[in-house]
Amino acid sequence: MKIAILVLSAIALTACSKSASKAADSLAASANAAKDSAAGMVSSAATSVGNAATTAAGAVKSAADSTGAAISSKAGSAKSAVASKTSDMAASAKSAAVNSTITIKTLAKSPEQVKTLQTALNGDGCSVGAVDGIVGAKTRHGIICSAKKHDVPATDLRKLAAALNITF
Numbered sequence: 001m002k003i004a005i006l007v008l009s010a011i012a013l014t015a016c017s018k019s020a021s022k023a024a025d026s027l028a029a030s031a032n033a034a035k036d037s038a039a040g041m042v043s044s045a046a047t048s049v050g051n052a053a054t055t056a057a058g059a060v061k062s063a064a065d066s067t068g069a070a071i072s073s074k075a076g077s078a079k080s081a082v083a084s085k086t087s088d089m090a091a092s093a094k095s096a097a098v099n100s101t102i103t104i105k106t107l108a109k110s111p112e113q114v115k116t117l118q119t120a121l122n123g124d125g126c127s128v129g130a131v132d133g134i135v136g137a138k139t140r141h142g143i144i145c146s147a148k149k150h151d152v153p154a155t156d157l158r159k160l161a162a163a164l165n166i167t168f
């Protein structure tokens with residue numbers, strides 16, 4: 001009977017061993033499948049990250065292009081505004097020069113009065129050249145120079161005459 005128990009034990013042990021071997025094979029297969037699945041997930045995640053980086057780079061480039069276009073547009077607008085303002089200022093300066101000449105002729109009605117103005121301007125350190133009684137470019141420049149010195153508008157010759165202590 002001891003032999004029969006030993007034989008039965010050996011048969012049972014062989015069956016357990018085969019069962020354990022199958023279980024081990026099954027676990028190994030599951031581990032390999034899990035490893036392959038994890039590798040696939042990592043690869044997929046890497047691809048997703050790469051795609052996201054490409055998309056982000058495209059968005060940054062697009063934003064940079066838009067910003068560059070906006071800057072170019074603003075620069076063009078600024079250039080137009082400066083050109084317009086310069087044109088307006090030139091027209092105003094020409095108008096002021098004409099008005100100044102008209103005012104000089106109105107204020108100083110004779111060549112003698114213009115000579116008085118020219119003498120006062122030369123005395124104020126604003127050279128008008130020769131005192132000739134003629135209102136020319138040098139006289140107009142002298143008026144502008146003296147007006148700046150006395151902080152009066154160059155177009156208001158009554159105030160300038162008062163600042164120079166002359167009367168007409």
